[in-house]
Amino acid sequence: MSPTPKISLRGVTKAFGDKQVLRGIDLDVAARESIVIIGGSGSGKSVLLKCILGLMEPDSGSIKIDGEETAKLSDSEREHVMRKFGMLFQGGALFDSLRVWQNVAFGPIQSDGMAPDKAKEVAIAKLGNVGLAPEIGELFPSELSGGMQKRVALARAIAREPEIIFFDEPTTGLDPIMADVINELIVKCVSDLGATAVSITHDMASARKIGHRVAMLYDGKLIWQGPVEDIDRSNNAHVDQFIHGRAEGPIRMQVKKL
Amino acid sequence: MTIPIVTVLGRMTLALLATIGAVTAFAGRALHRTVQPPYYRRQILRQMLEIGYYSLPVVGLTAIFTGMVLALQSYTGFARFSAESAIPNVVVVSLTRELGPVLAGLMVAGRVGAAMAAEIGTMRVTEQIDALKTLSTDPFKYLVAPRLIAGIVTLPILVLVADIIGVMGGFLVGVYKLDFNDTTYLRNTIDFLQFQDVFSGLVKAAVFGFLITLMGCYHGYTSKGGAQGVGIATTNAVVSASILILTANYFITEAFFAL
Numbered sequence: 001m002s003p004t005p006k007i008s009l010r011g012v013t014k015a016f017g018d019k020q021v022l023r024g025i026d027l028d029v030a031a032r033e034s035i036v037i038i039g040g041s042g043s044g045k046s047v048l049l050k051c052i053l054g055l056m057e058p059d060s061g062s063i064k065i066d067g068e069e070t071a072k073l074s075d076s077e078r079e080h081v082m083r084k085f086g087m088l089f090q091g092g093a094l095f096d097s098l099r100v101w102q103n104v105a106f107g108p109i110q111s112d113g114m115a116p117d118k119a120k121e122v123a124i125a126k127l128g129n130v131g132l133a134p135e136i137g138e139l140f141p142s143e144l145s146g147g148m149q150k151r152v153a154l155a156r157a158i159a160r161e162p163e164i165i166f167f168d169e170p171t172t173g174l175d176p177i178m179a180d181v182i183n184e185l186i187v188k189c190v191s192d193l194g195a196t197a198v199s200i201t202h203d204m205a206s207a208r209k210i211g212h213r214v215a216m217l218y219d220g221k222l223i224w225q226g227p228v229e230d231i232d233r234s235n236n237a238h239v240d241q242f243i244h245g246r247a248e249g250p251i252r253m254q255v256k257k258l
Numbered sequence: 259m260t261i262p263i264v265t266v267l268g269r270m271t272l273a274l275l276a277t278i279g280a281v282t283a284f285a286g287r288a289l290h291r292t293v294q295p296p297y298y299r300r301q302i303l304r305q306m307l308e309i310g311y312y313s314l315p316v317v318g319l320t321a322i323f324t325g326m327v328l329a330l331q332s333y334t335g336f337a338r339f340s341a342e343s344a345i346p347n348v349v350v351v352s353l354t355r356e357l358g359p360v361l362a363g364l365m366v367a368g369r370v371g372a373a374m375a376a377e378i379g380t381m382r383v384t385e386q387i388d389a390l391k392t393l394s395t396d397p398f399k400y401l402v403a404p405r406l407i408a409g410i411v412t413l414p415i416l417v418l419v420a421d422i423i424g425v426m427g428g429f430l431v432g433v434y435k436l437d438f439n440d441t442t443y444l445r446n447t448i449d450f451l452q453f454q455d456v457f458s459g460l461v462k463a464a465v466f467g468f469l470i471t472l473m474g475c476y477h478g479y480t481s482k483g484g485a486q487g488v489g490i491a492t493t494n495a496v497v498s499a500s501i502l503i504l505t506a507n508y509f510i511t512e513a514f515f516a517l
Contacts (some may be wrong), residue, residue: 055388075396082394093389095381111394156393 004108006031006164006196007052012061012071014047021047022058023220034190034197036211036228038204038242040251045200046090049166052198053085054078065164083111086195090169092153100152101127101137105213107160126155129192130185147178151185158189165190167199171206183209188253204243215258216242218251284476289395292403297309301400303394305408309370309467310416316369317362321420324357325349325427333436345436346446349428350421351391354451354459358421359413360507363466364373367499371474375495379488387479404477405471414460458514465510466503473499475479 005028012025021044029035039045050056052063063071070081092114094103102109104126105119114122124134130151141149150170157165165195170186171179184207190210201207207214208228215225216239224236231243241249332348378401381387390397425447432438473495481491 050388053392053393075391079394082392085392085393089385089389091384094384095386097377106395108392110400160393211395223417 003031005029005064006033006066007198008062008064008067009052010062012048012058012063014044014051014056014058020220022051024061025217025222027215027222027225029160029196029198031196032194034187034210034212035215036207036213037170037198037200037215037217037222038202038207039200039217040202040242044220045217046168048217049198049200051169053087053166054081054196064146079111083160084163086160086165086172088150088153088157088165088167090172092149094149094153094246096141096154098140099137100139100141100144103141103152104137104155104159106156112160116230122159123155126159127152129158130155131181136214147174147182150174150178150182154182154185154189158193161193162195162196164196167197167201167210169201169203170199170210171201171203176205179203179206180209186210204245272355279339280480281472281476284479288398288402288406288470288472288475291398292407296399297410298386298400298404301404303380305379305405308373309366309408309471310412313362313366313369313416314419315421316365317416318423320360320361321353321424322427323354324361325424325429328352328357328424328429329428329431329436342436343442343446344437345432346428346443347450350425350447350451351422351455353428354421356459356507356511357423358417358460359459359466360490360503362417362420362463363413363470363503364500366416366466367470367473367503368496369494371470371495371499372492374471374474375478375481375492376488378475379481379491382479382481383484383487397479402475405475406468409467409471412467413470414463417459417463418456422455454514457512461514462507462510465506469502469506470499473502 007027007029009025009027012022013020013021019087025048036049036227037045046252047056051058051071054073058071061071062069065081065084068081070078073081078080094100095106098106101120101123104123105114105116108114108119108122120137124137127134132148132151132155136144136148136235141152144152167186170182174182176220186197186212189195191226195197197210199207199210208231211228214228215222215235217223218238224234224239226234231239234240237250241251328349329345332345333342336342336344336348351465378387381401387397387401390400429440429447432443433440477491477495477498478488481487
C-alpha cells in the first residue's frame, strides 16, 4: 500500500454566483514533493490554493491533509492544520505596520508563544537564509524593493518550519534575474526543510525550476498532470499552447475581436 | 421598461435586512472574541492611544467652543426672564448629558472610524488578513477585538475630559464676558449637578465607542476591490457610525428619562 498522500483532493468544486470556478478537482501530492499548478489568468488557480489552505470553503468535495478531512473545519478547529502551512502571497502581504523582523517573527511570537528576543534571533537567521542582512530587519516593508519584499515574505513563510508551503505566483512582477534568485531560494528552502510545496504560476521558467510535477488547470479542471520532464511531450494541445505562449490554439481568451 | 416601485422597495428592504443581519453576526463574533484569550494587550494599548490620546486636541477644541457658545446662547435666552443664575447649570447639564458624548462621538467617528476602515480595508485587499490566518492568528482576535475593547473603554474617558474642558469654556465666557462671580459660577455648576447627568453621558460614550469601532472594523473587514473599495468602506464607516450614534443617542436618553 502506498503511503498516505500529504495532500489529497477529491471532487473539489467552488462557484461564485453563477460562475463555476472549480469543477471537480482530484489531486494527490506526496510528502516532500513539489507540485506546480499552471494555468491562465482567471483559471481558478488562486481559488484552488485558497481552498486547500482553508481561506475559502469549497462547495463540495474532500480535502485531506495527512489523511485528515479539512474541507469543513471551523476556524478554531483549523488552527492545528494551519500550523503545518506556510504561505507566500503574491503581493507579499507583509504587515506594513510592523518592522521586517517583526513580520518574520510574527508566527513564532503570536501563535507559538516564543519570547520576542529568541524570535528575533530566529527571524534574523531566516532573513540570512533568504540572503538578507540583519540590518534589513529594522526597516519597514514599504522601504524595501519588490524583490526584497518577496524575500522577506519567503522568510516569514518558512519561519515556523512548516510541513507544507504554498507559493502564489512567486515570480510575478520581478525582473528575470530576481525571479531566478527567488526560484533558487524556493528550491533551497523547500529542500532544506524537507517540506511539501504547492505553487501556482503562469511563469513557465519558474514552473520548470521549482516543480517536480506539473498540473495544468483549465476551465475548472486539471486537464493534464505529469513529471516536469514530460511537459514538452504531453501530447496535449492545451498544455502545448500554454507553455509556448501562443495566442492561437484550443484555449480561447475572452477578448473581443478588434 | 420600468421596474414597479414595489419591486424596488422590496429589494431595498431585503438588502437592508441582509446588512443588519451581517453586521449583527459580525458584532456577535467580535464580542465573543473579546472575552476569549489570547488578549493582545499591545494592540489594545495602541488603539487606546489612537482613540483617546490622539483625539484629545480635536475633541478638546470642540468641547471648549461648545461650552463657550452654550454660555452665550443660554444667556440670550435666560436674560429675557432674569434667570441668568441658571446658566452654569444649563451649561454643565447640556454638556454632560448630551453634547459631550454626541460631539466627541461624531468627531471620533470621523477621525478614528475612518482610519480603522481604511487600515483594515487595505489589509483586506492586500491579503494581509489572509496572511494573519495562515500564521494561525485569528483576525477577529488580533484586529477587531482590541479595537472594540479600546473603543468601549476609552471613549468614556475622553468624554469625561471633554465635559471638564467644555465646562471650563462656559466658565471663561461666564466670568470674563458675562461678569459672573467666579466662585458663584463654579458653585452653581457643581451644586445642581447630579450623578446621573454624568453617568448617562458616560454610558452613551461607551455605546458610541462600540458603534464607531464596530463600523470601522466591519466596513474595513468586508471591503472589496482595490483603492476604490477601501474608499467606499471609509465613507460607509463614518456615515453609518454617525447615524447610529444619533439614533442610539435618542434611545439611551429615553431609557434614562424613564428612570
